[in-house]
Amino acid sequence: MSGRGKYRVNRQKHSQTTLSNVAKEAAISLPADSPVLAMFKDAALKLNDRQDRHERLVKLSRDITIESKRIIFLLHSAITEEAAEKAVKEAKERLEKLTKGPIKSIGLELENIPAYLHSRAVTAGLQEFIEARTFCSLMESKVIITWSEVQKEFQYVIKGDEDERVVVTLLTQTDYMLGIADLTGELMRKAINSISSGESQACFHACQVVRDLYTGYLGLFCMGKELARKMSTTRNNVAKVEAAVYALRVRGGEAPPLLLLPVKPEWETIEHSDDEGFY
Amino acid sequence: MSGNHVVNTIFSDFQKSLDEEQELREVIRNICKDVDQISRKITTVLQVIHHNQAEIGQACLQARELFEKASEGYGKLKEAVPSTDYYKYQDHWRFMTQRYCFLISLTIWLEKGILAPHDTVASVLGISAVEEKEGFHLDIEDYLVGLLHLCSELSRLAVNSVTRGDYEKPLQISKFVMELNAGFRLLNLKNDHLRKRFDALKYDVKKIEEVVYDLSIRGLLPKAQQSTEEA
Known part of the structure; x- marks a missing residue:
């Protein structure tokens, strides 16, 4: 069976051939200064x-x-x-x-x-x-x-x-609009703070701006993902500020300003869940 | 109310720019659809390399013709996209461009057995290879992803050429892919799309190594190669 014999010889000759050898040989045979490697070095610099x-x-x-x-x-x-x-x-x-x-x-x-x-x-x-x-x-x-x-x-x-x-x-205009969406959160805080300091006028003004901004956002369409994500926060901000203004109107005459605040802790808990501010 | 008026202008301006952007995206989408269709066609044409050696040359010619058409499409795209906004709208043509990089580099490899450099691929598409402040170009990352696709396709080709009885091609492929593999190792990749695609390269390399190994232990390697290996 000459075929078998030949196979054996072949096998002996290649007894060193293992899978890792194949890889090693291929790696060693690479010239260090090949144009391909030069190209990759260039790409590496760019990246x-x-x-x-x-x-x-x-x-x-x-x-x-x-x-x-x-x-x-x-x-x-x-x-x-x-x-x-x-x-x-x-x-x-x-x-x-x-x-x-x-x-x-x-x-x-x-x-x-x-x-x-x-x-x-x-x-x-x-x-x-x-x-x-x-x-x-x-x-x-x-x-x-x-x-x-x-x-x-x-x-x-x-x-x-x-x-x-x-x-x-x-x-970008989108960044600007995203910043404005965050502004509603600050205005909401300001409105609530101004209740405690007794400046109801400032509170009403802040509330109106928040409303105007929210109205504006409602009118937008195709606004993009990030902005749409901020919409729910904005909506919460409107709700909070309107609740605060309501409290001010209803109980404003009868209670000292600080008493109007106890509702706040409840808002704070919601606030931390979706608004990014910590102050 | 003056405050209200300002707010209204802010939003109406923004809506206007959103509308314009939508319109532009629509135009880009339509162009990309056409160009993408050509790329699918080329992919199909080039599939013949896996089962018919004789028709490879013909397939390359056909692919070249279709590249011409694609480059016309890229010309339209170049006009449609504002020159400063390449990266704003890149997602529309990103995957398509990666496929073209793959197809072009495959065609050139089949024709000449060499790696198509970045600027060659870009010139086939009729776009610039240089990233500048303004202008439409071939992003280097897309080109590199295209090369990784090429490695996958070649690992398949290595297997199929053995089936066909061509024992020379796997060696050629092995050498080529090894070189690319060494090249990719020079890059500092961060955890992005390119990195993920690169991580898959090792499986292609392994597959090609196994093919070469199988050939070598059975003494099936072509004569010239065998003698140099033994030396």
Whole structure:
């Protein structure tokens, strides 16, 4: 049986051939400087660049979020009108610092990069900033600053050695609207706080703004996933603020302002479940 | 009420931009549907490589013709998408583009046995390979995902060529895929789509190794290869 014999010989010769050997041989036979590997090295550089940039942006975005939350807290902390004025002034300064600091850095970081590539990295920070910015403008002049106005604030003139160039930090309209949706939560808190400080006028005003905003959101269609998700929170905010105003109207004459608050704990419990604020 | 008026403008402006975006998405969707259909057709055409060696050349020619058509579609897409908004609407053509990267790299491999570089694939589609602030281009990640699809298809081809009695092709495939595998290891992948797809590459590599192993222990490897291996 010559066939069998041949097979045996063959087998002996290849007794070293194992599955791992096949892999090893194939790996060793690769030239280190092949064009394929060069191509991958190039791709690795591109991907690393992208990832590093993304991380830097996430960090900037987080800085913006933290500072914006603090600014909102500051705006809430004012009870009397004079204190409010002072708080607004300080908040404005700090907001400007944000625009000239981290937000400008975002614009510079993305100067030569396609817009929207990293929009996910910065959306959280920008939303929070919008929340603070609109809240501040509302307290200052009772008017909400519009998207195009904020976008204008995000334009920077960079002076080079010879020439000037304009850098813009992109603020998507969706981010702006998401920030406004969060604003209803802050207004709700403000309304409730102003009951306790006895300023019913401020409370009614805040309530009306929340209602207007909610009405606006109801009228939108094709609003996108994230915004639709925020709608239920917004609806809760309207319900809470209206309940507070109701209590103020009904019992306002007969009880001291602080007594109107006991309903609050019940709201607080709901609040923590779906609203992102902790203050 | 002035406050109310501002709020109304905010929302009506936003609704307007939403409407425009919807319209644009509709246009993009329609173009993508047509282009995607061509890619399905090419996929079907190229299936012949698994059972008919003689028709591979013909299939490649046919695929090339269809790529021409696809590149016309990409031309339309390039016009429809605002030059700054590539990544805003990318999801519409992402998977389709990945499939094209796969099909083009497969065709080029069948024709010449080499890896199609990023810019070659992009030029077949008639788009730029360079990512710039503005403009329609071939995203490097999509290209890489396409290559991973290619590896899967080649592992299948390795098995089928043995069935057909072609013992040379698995070796060629093994070398090629090994090189790609080594290349992919150079990338720092984060936990995204590309990473998940890359994790599946090892199964393709394993399958090809097994085929080569089976051939080598049975002494079925082509002569030239055998002698170099023994040396």
